[in-house]
Amino acid sequence: MCEANAYLIEGDENELIMEAVDRIEPEEDGIKLVSIFGDQKFLKAKIHSLSLVDHKVFLKK
Template structure:
């Protein structure tokens, strides 16, 4: 997987929450993200869309 930009759906719109994400793994309480700079974030969300050509992934809160 290439580095992707991650968005989350809020009030019907996509909001960018992290850029250059290199690692995405499912954890007990959602999804854990790590970007190429070592920044980490855990989302209580599920993936709803991955678009490789646009290098983007969209999540929806649980």
């Protein structure tokens, strides 16, 4: 499975926001994350970068 972990970049630290992220949907004022289990999270953030081979999604405020 190719789900990823989503991290929020805060200064020099990366805070783990959600594991096993499947779907990522940027919206008007933030971003929606949906895990492979169907859990949803909405964050007032945007995509900084993705590294799919590393299974990592980086978000920033």
